[in-house]
Amino acid sequence: MNNCFGCNTCKSADKPLEAFIASLPLETSHHRVESQRTKCGFGLQGVCCRLCSNGPCRITPDAPRGICGANADTIVTRNFLRAVAAGSGCYIHVVENTALNLKNTARAKGPIKGEKALERLCQLFDISGSSLYEKAEKAADAVISDLYKPEYVQMELVEKLAYKPRFEKWKELGILPGGAKSEVFRGVVKCSTNLNSDPVDMLVDCLRLGISTGLYGLVLTNLLNDVLLGEPELRFAPVGLRVINPDYINIMITGHQHSMFTDLQERLIQPEAVAKAKAVGAKGFKLVGCTCVGQDLQLRGSHYTEIFDGHAGNNYTSEAILATGAIDAVLSEFNCTLPGIEPICEELKIKQICLDSVAKKANAELMEFPFTERAHQGELIIDKIVEAYAARRGALNLDFSQANAEWKPLIDALMGAYKSIHKDVPLNLLPDHGNDNTLTGVSEVSLKAFLGGKWKPLIDLIAAGEIKGLAGVVGCSNLTAGGHDVLSVELTKELIAKDILVLTAGCSSGGIENCGLMTPEAAQMAGPKLRAVCEKLGIPPVLNFGPCLAIGRLEIVASEMAEELGVDLPQLPLVLSAAQWLEEQALADGAYGLALGLPLHLGLPPFITGSKVAVKVLTEDMKQLTGGQLIINSDAKESAELLEKIILEKRSALNI
């Protein structure tokens, strides 16, 4: 591997992690930030076009148009639409698989853990059925049939899922999406070479993609997972590298498709599997959470205490988690599985297995999981992981003290020879990292139950000014906006100090929780009013909704509150920030936020600033269209002030 250790690593909001990464004898993404510091100015602004072989074309004063004649506005919005369409496609893939898994489970009369969640879905979809399985299958089918509709047929569940005033608005704007997969197709076609050159038309398409991404990829994926895997329950749980227990065979999971692990989660705690682990000297198996699928498992952790040790960290913590040496296998199924983990896995003999071909990693063995093959595949995977453990950490520790004295010299010689050949992978744990009491299991259902079954107590606190407003700090973590999680964590601190309650979802959650902001003690960092509320309720000032998919849960909370107040979403004292957005998926999420009419802060511009039209539409005109607005600022203090100002404006418009 590229031996750059010794290079500077980038800053992290998580200081113990920063020191750990700087001391590693391995190269991580944190080491590579320095060598990638020089950025292309044309790329940053989105005015580099590589759509055809005339290119790449770039916009300069001498060359204000590409060879084909495309100007900065066209080039920028084409690139942007491509990114949003790709991001949407990713989320639609996730919900499609989730719905298929639910359907197959229902057909096979497999375990349905969230009966209440299923009832809720059936009510929402107007579905009835004589059995649990029939209802589950019908619910799954309702989603699947919508996803597969052509682009010119509107999806049926949109109206059932969307908050009414929003639905009306979207109808009025003509942005109700057709079949979600077809919408991705249309987006990709539209931005191809020499097709659309109208920046506004392409930006409107981004909104349509935002709606289908949000309602299906985000909201529905959660609800379907709740049915399959059980609903989130509030509890305190450990987070950070401390969750890794080296006595077990540890499997790090990364990706976004929790339902893919349904069967495996159960299988790993069966006596037959545990016996296999014991045979090689481990106590059993543990799943170590990483990226969003780890967040999702943590959210439902109360149902999986036996197999799940806790959430260790976000996307840019994954290399450090592996570098502890105590991870024996990586099971990945979707994005945020960094290519950078591959050389580390090779070096530390960590087995990589990929469960979904769309996310096949170069080192990984692809072991797709057709539903009918799940038993066989599951056993095969377990065997491979046991094998990896034996090769990595399986130095024989047998007790020969009772052996016949006659055989002793021979046994000693054999053991000596064995030990000289077999070297265990060294452990480099960080057992104090993170904390033991991060509040998790927050969902639209568990939070409401905590508040006594209605949103009124929270609304009252907001109306009384005890809580100034709500901010969703969501999305990814990246290494550039100040460093790993720096902007997300700093912004969160600033917001809570202003008595703004923060709700999180996504990899940003992983960083914020490892920095301790989701423990009840963090109330001390909040402003006096929010602090008093938190101390009274015994909750932290930052509530973790889990994976990025749970942005859909935040939207449900917001809609239900708006409904209780009788207002539309843009009127709520609620802001969103994807401070450290990283991926195309985040841009599709962002498009959803704008369609919902919410102010959306980004720490780094989404490669659009080269187009005056795109900037104006997204930062200003959007207010008239949907009520939403893009705010770009990479300074935590300034950003918090901008967001606070918006919250105050919304408060005064509501006369509170």
Added chain:
Amino acid sequence: MKRIMIDDSKCDGCKNCSAACMQAHREPAGSIYDLDMSDPKNETRNHILADGKGGYRPIFCRHCTLPECAMSCMSGALNKEKDTGLVRYDEKKCGACFMCVMNCPYGVLKPDTLTRTKVIKCDFCLEADSEPSCVKNCPKKAIWVQEVQA
């Protein structure tokens, strides 16, 4: 004195040096994200020419030991500074005769596009920073600063 050295075999023609030069000299100041890439006011002081054979020729002011531009300038707008060795341009003194443009053996100098009343000349980013922005932003390290005899 310092000079920007060039290894044209390393240049990929990415023009990041040009964008960096535009950014360093723009008014008002701002971030690279809001530099207006199509505004002729934001001119670059360097040029990347294609050699026609798949390679590139980065053209940067040499701050020559015997600068033809300064020697041909009648108004004294161009001068080789004793202490730094840099050839500096004073817009206020410039008569816009463009003798310098004609005489620069490397063809780096040009009249400004919009008004044609001044010369666009490399200033080594003296005001901006210790190191010229172009050098700082070349991903290929095709250009670098080196100490040379004045």
